[in-house]
Amino acid sequence: MEYFEPKxxxxxxxxxxxxxxxxxxxxxxxxxxxxIKFKEEPGxxxxxxxxxxxxxxxxxxxxxxxxxxxxIREIETSAIVRExxxxxxxxxxxxxxxxVRNTATIGGNICRASPSGETLTPLxxxxxxxxxxxxxxxxxEAFKTFFQGPGKSAVGAKGLLTxxxxxxxxxxxxxxxxxxxxxxxxxxxxxxxxxMLTPDGGKNSVQEVRVGLGAVGPTPLRAPKTEAxxxxxxxxxxxVKEAGALAATEASPISDQxxxxxxxxxIVEALTRRGLxxxxxxxTGKEVA
Amino acid sequence: MSVTINTTINGQAVSASxxxxxxxxxxxxxxxxxxxxxxxxxxxxCGACTVIYNGKPINSCVTMAADANGAKITTIEGLAEGDKxxxxxxxxxDTGAVQCGYCTPGFxxxxxxxxxxxxxxxxxxxxxxxxxxxxxxxxxxxxxxAIHLAAAKL
Numbered sequence: 001m002e003y004f005e006p007k008x009x010x011x012x013x014x015x016x017x018x019x020x021x022x023x024x025x026x027x028x029x030x031x032x033x034x035x036i037k038f039k040e041e042p043g044x045x046x047x048x049x050x051x052x053x054x055x056x057x058x059x060x061x062x063x064x065x066x067x068x069x070x071x072i073r074e075i076e077t078s079a080i081v082r083e084x085x086x087x088x089x090x091x092x093x094x095x096x097x098x099x100v101r102n103t104a105t106i107g108g109n110i111c112r113a114s115p116s117g118e119t120l121t122p123l124x125x126x127x128x129x130x131x132x133x134x135x136x137x138x139x140x141e142a143f144k145t146f147f148q149g150p151g152k153s154a155v156g157a158k159g160l161l162t163x164x165x166x167x168x169x170x171x172x173x174x175x176x177x178x179x180x181x182x183x184x185x186x187x188x189x190x191x192x193x194x195x196m197l198t199p200d201g202g203k204n205s206v207q208e209v210r211v212g213l214g215a216v217g218p219t220p221l222r223a224p225k226t227e228a229x230x231x232x233x234x235x236x237x238x239x240v241k242e243a244g245a246l247a248a249t250e251a252s253p254i255s256d257q258x259x260x261x262x263x264x265x266x267i268v269e270a271l272t273r274r275g276l277x278x279x280x281x282x283x284t285g286k287e288v289a
Numbered sequence: 290m291s292v293t294i295n296t297t298i299n300g301q302a303v304s305a306s307x308x309x310x311x312x313x314x315x316x317x318x319x320x321x322x323x324x325x326x327x328x329x330x331x332x333x334x335c336g337a338c339t340v341i342y343n344g345k346p347i348n349s350c351v352t353m354a355a356d357a358n359g360a361k362i363t364t365i366e367g368l369a370e371g372d373k374x375x376x377x378x379x380x381x382x383d384t385g386a387v388q389c390g391y392c393t394p395g396f397x398x399x400x401x402x403x404x405x406x407x408x409x410x411x412x413x414x415x416x417x418x419x420x421x422x423x424x425x426x427x428x429x430x431x432x433x434x435a436i437h438l439a440a441a442k443l
Contacts (some may be wrong), residue, residue, distance in 0.1 A: 001290060001308075001309055001310055002290050002309075003290045003292060003309030003355070005355070023364070026353065029351055029352055029353050030333050030348070030351045031331075033312055033351040033353065034332045034333065034351060035351070037331055037332075037350075038331075038332070041310050045309060045310070047353065047356070048354065051354065071392075073345070096333075096421070097334075097336065097420050097421020097422075098346060098399070098417060098418060098421050098422040099333070099336060099339055099346050099347050099348045099399070100333055100348065100351075102342075102346060103345050103347050103348070103351070103352060104347040111355050119377060129357060156412070184420065185420035185421060186334050186420070186421060186423075247411070
């Protein structure tokens with residue numbers, strides 16, 4: 001196995017172009033090291049951690065920018081994330097264990113493109129963008145189209161995720177990330193649901209709601225029919241029930257060792273209801289009636 | 290491909306070579322013959338290999354040895370001063386927080402890191418600090434007792 005520590009994005013991209021599919025990018029290593037030990041070594045390992053400027057959280061022009069090398073713990077302990085992006089904070093807080101959060105990077109969690117990746121559904125409902133570098137230039141890709149399948153994303157073999165750009169959520173909106181797993185720490189979600197809800201000015205109806213579903217499809221998903229159902233309506237108990245049932249039909253889960261597909265649909269229904277109730281209460285100060 | 294690793298372990302400068310695929314845990318145990326950090330799951334799930342890396346607890350089994358370059362690392366071997374055990378180690382003994390003992394070095398490193406960042410940990414701080422450490426003898430109550438005792442003594 002060849003090993004490289006590029007010092008710039010350009011050097012990293014040259015290495016990826018040269019080594020093609022043989023090359024693997026490593027950052028925190030919490031996934032890649034396991035592959036190396038239990039699957040196989042790549043032909044070339046490209047450690048991007050020595051590239052300055054890929055880490056850190058900055059706020060500018062109505063959006064928050066998070067460098068790809070920012071650790072999950074840095075996100076969890078960021079005052080601005082906690083205050084303004086609680087949906088992302090909750091995902092970071094529930095992520096694996098303290099040891100893993102201290103090492104794992106948000107860029108790694110994203111590029112791994114696991115349908116159960118903890119930060120992915122929050123990024124979907126935040127309508128965030130991936131800033132990608134390729135040898136012929138940089139582009140921005142919405143997370144809505146970024147994920148292509150388990151382990152597959154718009155980064156491909158020759159690109160590098162450099163930054164995550166998150167537009168600040170609409171004024172008055174509230175978000176939650178709910179995870180269902182057997183144990184609190186070190187467990188992969190059976191289902192993760194992210195909900196972001198914005199009430200109208202009078203706090204009487206849903207102006208906009210975004211629902212993200214994790215671990216119930218080949219990629220993290222949005223639930224567009226559920227979102228459309230809720231838009232413009234007062235959030236009643238009957239509507240919440242209907243929305244939960246609809247969200248369950250928008251999921252396309254598989255059965256595996258963590259859960260049956262049927263059980264996953266039940267959990268999607270329950271977590272969607274719970275997410276709507278919690279965000280409605282947080283945003284309007286009222287219980288769902 | 291071999292890489293040279295210049296690092297500081299328990300206050301001592303160390304320079305050694307290892308294959309690029311070597312984990313920090315393998316570097317400690319196999320290259321440096323420091324067997325205190327334990328190999329167990331080798332996937333970053335059990336915490337038996339926990340060391341303190343630049344002040345933060347991490348799983349050494351899923352950290353590249355190459356990333357130790359320029360870092361300051363504390364392992365279980367670095368806690369005692371001669372025959373005098375570190376207060377966290379002594380607290381584990383005094384409360385009987387050890388059964389088979391295999392998870393103990395990892396727990397102690399997580400607790401050392403906790404007490405380095407907060408002198409008066411809450412119950413939630415304690416739960417979070419050791420949430421990535423598994424004791425398969427399931428002796429968690431005694432371990433929590435040990436953490437309270439160590440916090441009181443430090």
